[in-house]
Amino acid sequence: MTADSMNDASRKTARASIWQSGWVHTLGQFMALVVIFSLFAFMVEGGKFYSLRNLENVARQSAVYATAALGMTLVVIAGGIDLSAGSIIALTTVVIAWVLNLPANDVPAAAARESRYLIDQWPALLPLLALGSGILVATAAGAINGLLVVRLRLVPFIVTLGTMMIWRALAKGLANEKDIYPPEETWLNSIMDPTLTSRDASRSWMLLPPGIWMLIVAAAIAAIVLRYTRLGRHIFAIGSNENTARLCGVPVERTKIVVYMLAGFFAGLAGVLQFAFISGIGQPTTGISYELFVIAAVVIGGGSLLGGEGSILGSMIGALIITILYMGGHQLGWRNWRQEAMIGGIIIVAVLLDRIRHRALD
Amino acid sequence: MVGVFTPRLEMRGVSKRFGATRALHRVDLQLRPGEVLALVGENGAGKSTLMKVLSGAIAPDEGQMWLDGELFRPRNPLDARQRGIAMIYQELSLAPHLSVMENILLGIEPTAGPLIRWSEMRRRAAAALREIGMGDLRPDMPVNRLSIAQQQIVEIARAVALESRVLVLDEPTSSLSRGDIDRLFALIRSLRQRGVGIVYISHFLEEVQEISDRYAVLRDGELVGEGPTAGTPVEKIVALMVGREVEELYPHSTRGDAGEVVVEIRDLTCADKPRSASLRLRRGRVLGIAGLMGAGRTELMRAIFGLQPVTSGEIRVGGYTGTRSPMSRWAQGVGMVSEDRKQEGLAIGLTVADNITLPRLDGLGPARFVLPSRERAAAAKWVNRFSIKCASPAQRVAALSGGNQQKVAIARLLHADVDVLLLDEPTRGIDVGSKAQIYRLIDELAAGDPAAGRPAKAVLVISSYLPELLGVCDEIAVMAKGRLGPARPVAQWNEHQLMLAAIGKE
Numbered sequence: 001m002t003a004d005s006m007n008d009a010s011r012k013t014a015r016a017s018i019w020q021s022g023w024v025h026t027l028g029q030f031m032a033l034v035v036i037f038s039l040f041a042f043m044v045e046g047g048k049f050y051s052l053r054n055l056e057n058v059a060r061q062s063a064v065y066a067t068a069a070l071g072m073t074l075v076v077i078a079g080g081i082d083l084s085a086g087s088i089i090a091l092t093t094v095v096i097a098w099v100l101n102l103p104a105n106d107v108p109a110a111a112a113r114e115s116r117y118l119i120d121q122w123p124a125l126l127p128l129l130a131l132g133s134g135i136l137v138a139t140a141a142g143a144i145n146g147l148l149v150v151r152l153r154l155v156p157f158i159v160t161l162g163t164m165m166i167w168r169a170l171a172k173g174l175a176n177e178k179d180i181y182p183p184e185e186t187w188l189n190s191i192m193d194p195t196l197t198s199r200d201a202s203r204s205w206m207l208l209p210p211g212i213w214m215l216i217v218a219a220a221i222a223a224i225v226l227r228y229t230r231l232g233r234h235i236f237a238i239g240s241n242e243n244t245a246r247l248c249g250v251p252v253e254r255t256k257i258v259v260y261m262l263a264g265f266f267a268g269l270a271g272v273l274q275f276a277f278i279s280g281i282g283q284p285t286t287g288i289s290y291e292l293f294v295i296a297a298v299v300i301g302g303g304s305l306l307g308g309e310g311s312i313l314g315s316m317i318g319a320l321i322i323t324i325l326y327m328g329g330h331q332l333g334w335r336n337w338r339q340e341a342m343i344g345g346i347i348i349v350a351v352l353l354d355r356i357r358h359r360a361l362d
Numbered sequence: 363m364v365g366v367f368t369p370r371l372e373m374r375g376v377s378k379r380f381g382a383t384r385a386l387h388r389v390d391l392q393l394r395p396g397e398v399l400a401l402v403g404e405n406g407a408g409k410s411t412l413m414k415v416l417s418g419a420i421a422p423d424e425g426q427m428w429l430d431g432e433l434f435r436p437r438n439p440l441d442a443r444q445r446g447i448a449m450i451y452q453e454l455s456l457a458p459h460l461s462v463m464e465n466i467l468l469g470i471e472p473t474a475g476p477l478i479r480w481s482e483m484r485r486r487a488a489a490a491l492r493e494i495g496m497g498d499l500r501p502d503m504p505v506n507r508l509s510i511a512q513q514q515i516v517e518i519a520r521a522v523a524l525e526s527r528v529l530v531l532d533e534p535t536s537s538l539s540r541g542d543i544d545r546l547f548a549l550i551r552s553l554r555q556r557g558v559g560i561v562y563i564s565h566f567l568e569e570v571q572e573i574s575d576r577y578a579v580l581r582d583g584e585l586v587g588e589g590p591t592a593g594t595p596v597e598k599i600v601a602l603m604v605g606r607e608v609e610e611l612y613p614h615s616t617r618g619d620a621g622e623v624v625v626e627i628r629d630l631t632c633a634d635k636p637r638s639a640s641l642r643l644r645r646g647r648v649l650g651i652a653g654l655m656g657a658g659r660t661e662l663m664r665a666i667f668g669l670q671p672v673t674s675g676e677i678r679v680g681g682y683t684g685t686r687s688p689m690s691r692w693a694q695g696v697g698m699v700s701e702d703r704k705q706e707g708l709a710i711g712l713t714v715a716d717n718i719t720l721p722r723l724d725g726l727g728p729a730r731f732v733l734p735s736r737e738r739a740a741a742a743k744w745v746n747r748f749s750i751k752c753a754s755p756a757q758r759v760a761a762l763s764g765g766n767q768q769k770v771a772i773a774r775l776l777h778a779d780v781d782v783l784l785l786d787e788p789t790r791g792i793d794v795g796s797k798a799q800i801y802r803l804i805d806e807l808a809a810g811d812p813a814a815g816r817p818a819k820a821v822l823v824i825s826s827y828l829p830e831l832l833g834v835c836d837e838i839a840v841m842a843k844g845r846l847g848p849a850r851p852v853a854q855w856n857e858h859q860l861m862l863a864a865i866g867k868e
Contacts, residue, residue, distance in 0.1 A: 230723045230730045237720055240709035246669070247698060247706055248720040248774070249689040308711045 025302060025357075029317045032350075036321055040328030049331065053197040059212055060192055062323035064089070064273050064287075067215050068294045069301075069315040070222045071142070071266030076298050077226070078259045079239035079307025080149065080156035085267045086290035087167035088141050090283065092134040092271025094171040096188065097180035097282025099130035104183045127186040134275070135268040141167050142264015146257035164291070171284035180282035189280035192273055211273045218269060223312040235259060239307030296343070297322055300350040321346070368431045370395045370559035371416075371528050376425030378411055378583075383763035385411040386422070386583045393528065393559040398550060400574035400591060401563045404603055404794065408583040409563055413530055416561075417449050418442035429527065440469075448521035449530045454513050456505045463487030463501035466520045490523040491515075494549055511542035518549060521558075529553060530561040535569060547573050567596045581605050582793055605794060612801050612833025615809045617818070621645025624782050624820045625696070627666065630675035635844030636662045638675070642849075643782055646818035648808045649849055650835035652828060652860045658844040659824045660701055663784050666822075667691050667698045679782070692721045697775035699768075701786035701824070707771045708759050715741035715755035717770050722778040744773035748799070765796025772800065783807065783821045789830060797830075804834050828857045842866040 041049045048054060068085045075082045103126070141163070148159045191211040195203045206213070226232040234255045237245040246252050271287075278286055299305065300321055301314025322343060329339035371393040378386040386408050393399050403409050414420045416427070418436030427434040429445060436442035439449075456465050463483050464471075472482040487501040496515050505513060514534060521529050531550075535543045550560060550573060564570055570577060571591055578588040579602040587602040604611070625643040630636060635658030643649055651659045664670040666677055668686035676683055679694045691698075700707040708717050715734075718741040719726060726740060727733040741755035750769045752762055759767055768788065775783050785804075789797045810818030825831050831838055832852060839849040840863035847863060 228727065228731050228733060230732055233716065233720065233723055233732050236712060236716065237709055240711045241706070243700075243706035244709045244717075245720070247667075247688055247700055249687075249692040250720065251689060308709065 026311065026313055026317075029301060029314050033317050033321055033324075036328075037324055040324060040332070044328065044331050049328065053194075054327070054331075056194055056197050056208075058320065058323055058327060060194070060209060060277075061327060062319045063192065063209075063212050063215050064270050064277060065290065065293050065297055065322065066316050066319035067218065067273055068267045068270035068290065069297045069319050070219055070269075070312060071263030072291075072294045072298050073301070073303060073310050073312055073315045074222070074226065074235055074259050075156075075263045076295070076303040076305060077239045077307065077310040078235045078256060079242065080256070080259070081160060081295065081305065082142075082145060082260065082263045082267075083157065083160040083291050084141070084145060084164040084167050085263065085270075085294050086287040086292075087164045087171065088138045088264055088267035089271040089274050089287035089290055090285065091141065091167045091171040091174075092138045092268045093275040093278070093286055094175045094180060094282035094284050095137045096130040096134040096272065096275050097182050097280075098174055099133045100126060100182035100186065100188075101180060102126075124187060127188040130186075131188060131272055134271055135265060138268025138271055139261055139265040142267065143257060143261040145264065146260030149260060150253045150256050168284065175282055175284045177284065179284075182280060182282075185280060188272070189276055192276040211276060214269065215273070218266065219312055219316060222266075226312060231255065231258065236308060239309070241308075293322055294319075296347050300347060302354060304354070318350075369393060369428070370397070370430060370557075371434075372428040373412075373416070374426055374428075376412065376415055376422045376427070378415060378420065378422050381761045381763070384583050386415070388425070389580070389583075389585045391578060391585065393561065395527075395557040395559055396554050397576065398554060398560045398562055398574045400570040400577040401561055401580065402565075402567065402570060402577060402599060402603060403580035407580040407603070409580055410532070411583070412580065413449065413532065413561070413563070416442070416528070416530065417447055443469075443524065446525065446527035447530070448524060448526035448528065449532070450514065450517045450521070450534060451532045454510070454517060456513055456516060458506035459504060461502045461504055462491075462499060462508070462516055462519075465505050465516055466490055466501075466523050468520070470524065486523065487519070490519040493522055494519055494552060496549075511538050511545070514538075514546065515549070518553075522553075526558060528559045528561065530563070532563045533565065534562075535564065535566065543569070567599055570599075571596065579603055582795075611794075611798055612830070613805045614834070615805055617646050617809050617836070620647050621818055621820075624680055625666065625822075626676075626678040628676045628678075630662065630665060630677060631673045632661055632665050632670055633673055634658075634661070636665070636841065636846060637844040639841075639846035641822075641839060641846065643820040643822055645781070645820050646808060646810065647836045648804060648821040648823060648834055650823045650825065650831040650838040650852075651841055651846070652825070652831055652838055653841035653864045655826065657841045657864065658846075659841045660786055662841070662846065663698065663786050663822065663824060667696065667784055669698075692778055692780070695779075695781040696784065697721065697778050697780035697782070698784040699771050699775065699786060699788055701790060703764070703767055703771060703791075708767055710760040710767070711758060713756050713758055714745065714750065714752050714762070714770055717759055718744055718755075718773050718777050721774060740777060741773075744776055748773050748776075748803070763793070763796075765792035768792050769796060769799070772803065781817070781819055783819060785821065786824045787826065788823065789825070789827070801830075801834050808836075828860050831860070832857065840864055 068089065072082055072085060145160055145163055148154065148163070149156050152159070192209050193203070195206045195209055198204065226235065234245065234250045237248065237250055238252055238255055242252060274286060275282070297318035298310060298315045299318070301311065301316070301318035303310030303315065325343050325346065326339055329342060369392045373389060373391040376386055376389045389412060401409050411420070415422045418439045418441050434445065436445065436447070457468065466487045467483055472479045472486065484501050488497065491497055491499050491501070494515070496519065499512065499515065505516060508516065534546060538546065554560060562570070562574055574591045576588065577591050577594065577599060579586050579599060581603060586605065621644055623642050623644050627639060627641050630639045639662055641649065651662070653659050661670055665672050668688050668691055672686065677686065679691070679696060704710060715738045719737050723732050726736045738755045744750070745752060745755055748769050750773065751766050759770055762770065772788065789800055804821055804823070807819045808821050810816050823831065823835060832855065835852050837849040838852055838855050838860065840847045840860060842864055843866060
């Protein structure tokens with residue numbers, strides 16, 4: 001090779017590497033978020049769109065999608081998909097409400113006195129038990145998804161399409177096909193209530209609702225796991241090329257089960273937020289088709305359904321973009337069908353831009 | 363107007379680059395009507411890229427083509443096909459569920475309005491088959507019930523039905539018997555009579571001598587020689603293809619006594635093949651396995667590495683039998699390079715660093731953490747040592763040339779610091795420079811350097827390229843139809859004997 005052509009080659013690859021940088025990519029998504037937000041800020045009258053109240057609402061509204069998107073990001077990077085996320089959210093709300101109802105209903109008289117005492121003495125205990133049960137059931141559901149994918153060697157799309165119906169059926173069965181109303185309000189109801197713009201001044205020290213703090217902590221942990229741990233490397237490797245991962249000694253099956261389990265766990269967390277969001281009831285019909293918005297958030301955030309690509313930060317931005325489109329459209333008085341068409345279009349454009357970026361690379 | 367001296371096809375200054383790789387560099391090629399041009403060159407020399415340019419599958423960066431004196435700039439494969447370029451690839455491109463006639467007239471079906479005129483279709487397909495002397499092939503037979511040779515005939519009939527002016531045959535004889543080859547050659551000669559220009563790509567130089575009028579040799583994307591086939595000795599063509607003397611390509615340092623046995627296999631049998639295979643790998647020795655495609659060599663290696671279930675027999679690694687999985691093999695100091703770089707060998711969407719460090723992520727951070735900075739530093743060491751051409755270890759593997767990709771796949775074993783290297787076709791489809799580097803590396807690893815604290819390693823190499831095996835190995839065993847012959851010192855073998863053993867006629 002002549003010196004001349006060598007220079008050519010290195011120049012070309014050097015340019016490519018700038019575009020490959022994850023930060024440039026994330027910056028691009030962030031710009032898209034800013035542009036979309038600014039558009040609505042400009043169009044909605046009276047500066048209402050960038051009021052503190054609205055900003056807080058955007059955060060609150062996007063939290064459920066964003067939390068479930070944490071798990072979905074892991075699944076998508078590993079080359080899979082989880083269509084049962086919406087059903088797991090519903091199942092979680094039902095389990096929480098069911099546990100909160102336990103002392104009122106099904107407990108024998110003697111035990112009821114005991115538990116009554118506990119509940120009176122430790123008012124935070126029962127909600128904590130309910131929250132734990134909800135997340136535990138959700139995590140188990142995710143683990144079953146993973147086991148089915150790995151053991152039956154079926155494509156994740158089919159497995160989770162099936163469990164999407166089964167988890168919702170479980171939720172309906174447990175709730176007797178009705179909404180479950182817990183006997184009294186607990187702190188679980190208020191984890192998504194406004195803080196800074198709340199009438200209750202004693203909440204403002206929290207800055208953000210506790211549920212959103214939870215999301216932020218969970219997102220940070222998920223991002224660290226993905227970028228800085230062996231599990232994270234393995235997830236990327238499996239999604240990029242499962243055969244290579246196996247050749248390199250990655251425990252492919254075990255890792256996949258863990259990934260679906262984590263997806264269930266995060267869907268469970270999302271379920272906890274949803275429980276608070278729908279004012280503290282267990283609703284077996286809630287969260288229908290949420291999985292599609294969650295997948296959309298991941299894809300807008302740079303996730304590839306072919307696996308091997310995606311980022312937590314990107315998915316968070318994706319969830320925000322979808323929420324802003326919904327709320328902005330709503331405040332402009334757009335009809336529902338226009339909002340939905342808009343979001344559909346944005347998803348296609350986002351993926352198209354991503355493909356074009358890829359073609360420029362290869 | 364097409365005169366006697368107008369070439370059927372002319373390519374001038376065709377260049378093409380993929381990222382850092384120069385696939386074609388100013389290639390000039392002429393093909394006269396009724397001429398058979400043999401296009402030869404090693405894997406990765408640029409033959410298939412050149413043919414993709416001709417077929418419109420990729421656009422050249424520079425250069426132009428003329429077809430019968432007219433500027434020819436195909437927009438896509440369909441466009442090229444309609445202008446008279448017919449390609450017949452190694453992997454046949456027929457629709458297996460459709461009939462012979464449907465395949466022959468695919469895309470040019472005679473119609474009446476929206477309906478297909480079946481009688482006309484049958485007539486035209488039969489005419490095309492008759493024209494190439496294959497009138498006895500039934501037009502309504504589904505193609506998946508035909509033999510490979512018959513399927514090839516259907517492809518050629520398709521080219522005739524399209525009135526193709528240029529026919530490209532890519533390794534057409536690799537899966538044919540000698541009788542079928544003779545029939546194919548008769549067919550090629552009759553097409554030549556009709557004035558079709560034929561490009562014949564083959565690794566079998568004896569066939570090239572038999573059928574072609576002229577040869578053209580590509581090496582590293584450049585046309586390095588051409589001329590009439592008659593009177594040109596095969597050795598001259600080989601010298602042009604390789605471009606250097608064989609001795610300097612295969613370094614072979616003097617090695618001490620063979621070290622301990624690190625892998626021992628006894629009567630290993632898998633579901634189909636291998637059958638009852640036994641071998642020993644020792645430190646300081648390179649063992650080669652020769653054989654035909656499908657003889658069971660790859661299955662043997664995969665069984666050793668835990669990628670394929672074993673029916674019976676014993677595999678001892680470092681004296682232990684026990685669980686067989688890639689994970690446990692890496693832990694035992696065994697690493698493997700796959701024959702299929704894209705499907706298995708590398709995650710090409712990930713970075714160079716990711717690919718190199720994947721089997722051994724410990725030590726790249728505290729506990730189970732992996733710090734990207736340390737990961738890149740660890741990879742950079744091998745990138746330098748092995749002169750892998752990339753912008754940085756953080757570059758995606760997809761942007762690298764084949765040779766550099768393969769070096770990444772091998773660097774992985776060095777990073778994991780294995781004692782046993784299992785290499786399946788380690789130089790398939792890569793440039794000569796990278797090949798030479800890989801040969802040198804195999805030699806260095808097998809020799810070891812006790813002074814520098816690097817013990818000699820054991821290497822198992824599978825290759826279909828016999829000069830390579832004879833060049834790098836200490837011992838060679840031949841596998842034929844699932845049975846592994848005894849390993850013998852390389853001095854006791856030559857290409858001819860290896861070939862005889864591979865076809866089971868030792």
